Amino acid sequence: MxxxxxxxxxxxxxxxxxxxARANMQVLKERGVFCVNVMGSPGSGKTALLERSVKAxxxxxxxxxxxxxxxxxxLDGERLxxxxxxxxxxxxxxxxxxxxxxxxxxxxxxxxDKIDILFIENVGNLVCPAEFRLGEDVSVIVSSVPEGExxxxxxxxMFRISSLCILNKSDLLEFTGFKIERFREYLFESASGxxxxxxxxxxxxxxxxxxxxxxxxxxxKKSPRIVVAGMGDRMKGDDGAGCEVVEMLKKERLxxxxxxxxxxxxxxxxLGVISKMKPGRVIIIDAVDFGGRPGDARFLDAASLVExxxxxxxxxxxxxxxxxxxxxxxxxxxxxxxxxxxxxxxxISLPARxxxxxxxxxxxxxxxxx
Amino acid sequence: MHEMxxxxxxxxxxxxxxxxxxxxxxxxxxxxxxNPYSCINEESLNFAFSVMCRDNPVYSRARILVSRxxxxxxxxxxxxxVEVEINEEGQNDTGRRKHL
Numbered sequence: 001m002x003x004x005x006x007x008x009x010x011x012x013x014x015x016x017x018x019x020x021a022r023a024n025m026q027v028l029k030e031r032g033v034f035c036v037n038v039m040g041s042p043g044s045g046k047t048a049l050l051e052r053s054v055k056a057x058x059x060x061x062x063x064x065x066x067x068x069x070x071x072x073x074x075l076d077g078e079r080l081x082x083x084x085x086x087x088x089x090x091x092x093x094x095x096x097x098x099x100x101x102x103x104x105x106x107x108x109x110x111x112x113d114k115i116d117i118l119f120i121e122n123v124g125n126l127v128c129p130a131e132f133r134l135g136e137d138v139s140v141i142v143s144s145v146p147e148g149e150x151x152x153x154x155x156x157x158m159f160r161i162s163s164l165c166i167l168n169k170s171d172l173l174e175f176t177g178f179k180i181e182r183f184r185e186y187l188f189e190s191a192s193g194x195x196x197x198x199x200x201x202x203x204x205x206x207x208x209x210x211x212x213x214x215x216x217x218x219x220x221k222k223s224p225r226i227v228v229a230g231m232g233d234r235m236k237g238d239d240g241a242g243c244e245v246v247e248m249l250k251k252e253r254l255x256x257x258x259x260x261x262x263x264x265x266x267x268x269x270x271l272g273v274i275s276k277m278k279p280g281r282v283i284i285i286d287a288v289d290f291g292g293r294p295g296d297a298r299f300l301d302a303a304s305l306v307e308x309x310x311x312x313x314x315x316x317x318x319x320x321x322x323x324x325x326x327x328x329x330x331x332x333x334x335x336x337x338x339x340x341x342x343x344x345x346x347x348i349s350l351p352a353r354x355x356x357x358x359x360x361x362x363x364x365x366x367x368x369x370x
Numbered sequence: 371m372h373e374m375x376x377x378x379x380x381x382x383x384x385x386x387x388x389x390x391x392x393x394x395x396x397x398x399x400x401x402x403x404x405n406p407y408s409c410i411n412e413e414s415l416n417f418a419f420s421v422m423c424r425d426n427p428v429y430s431r432a433r434i435l436v437s438r439x440x441x442x443x444x445x446x447x448x449x450x451x452v453e454v455e456i457n458e459e460g461q462n463d464t465g466r467r468k469h470l
Contacts, residue, residue, distance in 0.1 A: 001458050007452050007454060009449045011448070
């Protein structure tokens with residue numbers, strides 16, 4: 001007898017690509033290479049930008065390499081190879097985007113030469129490349145004045161997943177009706193956290209800002225970004241201890257490489273923000289009943305949380321940790337504070353307050369280590 | 371635009387599901403969730419799907435149903451569930467056996 005059934009699957013269709021991207025990221029991390037995925041429409045000036053960038057970086061003694069992605073031909077790769085840097089031309093054979101496996105092969109072809117920055121020039125396209133992770137540290141979208149102001153509204157995903165928008169061909173502004181304020185408005189409407197640099201790869205205008213961006217990226221790569229996220233419900237007494245730690249840390253003068261997030265009782269709402277920061281380490285602070293004395297603070301193993309303790313929240317903290325690890329490759333630490341009471345109250349008990357102070361000290365110690 | 375390559379990945383997961391649940395006789399609906407800003411087109415996805423499995427009767431009645439939700443930055447593309455026709459007289463429903 002035949003029957004109709006629903007089977008829950010819950011699998012990511014990008015998983016195969018994403019696992020290779022994570023492996024690429026790991027290899028680059030081990031080599032200390034800062035990887036930039038350069039995307040944009042055909043003719044936006046990606047190759048011209050790279051030509052000028054490679055020259056400027058060489059002058060500073062920074063070694064670069066390029067994986068050049070095109071559907072067909074090697075013109076762009078040849079333009080860059082004459083600068084004397086390692087270039088691998090990848091032809092996607094009709095595919096409208098590069099995927100992680102193409103980048104893996106490109107990295108193999110580049111070999112073990114020491115480089116500081118790997119540029120991936122993606123296929124000229126504002127749609128498909130946005131969907132595929134490659135193992136990059138940052139994605140940069142190159143838009144250009146002749147394309148018009150409305151691209152961020154028409155292709156929002158591309159701008160949302162990018163850390164930086166370079167508006168190229170600024171030297172043409174005076175010859176077009178391009179309205180920079182309108183572009184800004186559309187850009188920040190589509191992608192509120194993105195940075196914008198106005199640049200001309202032809203004249204060199206705006207190159208300093210771009211070079212600073214790359215320098216900051218390299219510094220962060222050497223010293224991985226730390227995200228400290230406090231979670232808990234301030235309406236439930238000691239459950240707000242994690243948020244209280246964050247509140248105290250915010251008052252301190254922290255290293256620029258440390259970001260502090262008050263995630264309240266919905267850390268899942270911040271997973272996208274955390275992923276975008278590309279952290280090397282994530283510390284989550286929460287009130288957790290790990291069987292200690294009220295006010296104890298200790299680092300906990302996610303696995304032990306499942307078996308031996310219960311989080312004070314209804315969702316699974318190990319699941320959140322797993323997601324962050326999968327998305328960023330970051331090391332994740334859980335700093336638990338043993339609560340005395342979880343009940344309807346704005347007050348944190350004295351023992352839990354002591355736990356908050358201990359936790360702040362423990363985080364300070366971690367942050368101060370190289 | 372790249373629906374064909376995505377369908378190829380989707381097919382691999384569906385075939386894996388079919389191997390695990392050996393008494394599936396037909397796929398009826400394939401429910402996926404896509405990032406709200408993804409440019410993947412449902413019709414193109416179904417077209418690519420019909421092309422890729424046109425010689426396979428197990429998929430002849432199947433249709434991909436797309437819902438758009440999730441974190442707009444996450445590039446999400448999930449196969450949530452499949453609606454299938456199964457032969458209950460057949461054997462090897464590994465899920466049920468495990469349960470029993």
